[in-house]
Amino acid sequence: MLQFRDTIILRTHAPIEIIEITAQVRASLARSGLSQGLLTLFSAHTTAFVCLNEKETMLQQDMLDFLGGIAPPAIGYRHDQAPVDGRVNAHAHLIGLFMNASETIPVAERALCLGEWQSIFFVELDGPRPQRKVQLQMMGEG
Numbered sequence: 001m002l003q004f005r006d007t008i009i010l011r012t013h014a015p016i017e018i019i020e021i022t023a024q025v026r027a028s029l030a031r032s033g034l035s036q037g038l039l040t041l042f043s044a045h046t047t048a049f050v051c052l053n054e055k056e057t058m059l060q061q062d063m064l065d066f067l068g069g070i071a072p073p074a075i076g077y078r079h080d081q082a083p084v085d086g087r088v089n090a091h092a093h094l095i096g097l098f099m100n101a102s103e104t105i106p107v108a109e110r111a112l113c114l115g116e117w118q119s120i121f122f123v124e125l126d127g128p129r130p131q132r133k134v135q136l137q138m139m140g141e142g
Helices: 022-032 057-070 090-096
Strands: 002-010 017-020 036-043 048-054 102-108 118-124 132-141
Touching (some): 002 022, 017 057, 022 036, 022 118, 048 057, 057 090
Antiparallel strands (some): 048 118
């Protein structure tokens, strides 16, 4: 069994941001030598996540508006009264309750088995941040 690990490093620029990372994931898969198996993406952050969805400009703006409306920032959340790292970000943690820290995607014939309209996204909920990481773990046959 072949195993391969990689990391995608991102810089975010907005408080809430959706960044497509499909090309970076495909490049990592190509470097891995994996032909069949599973690829898992993992965001080791409590205010940034990964997801699969459609890449369409108007939909992405709808997503940003939706996420921004779930839990408005700075409205008296208890976590904001004593933030661990000085960031008033309770709203980002609350939005994260509805998101995934990881996604697993099948791999067949050296390609991601994504649906016709699926792309891979990193979703920042507490930006901007100078560095965010998505860990990739691949296992299968070469």
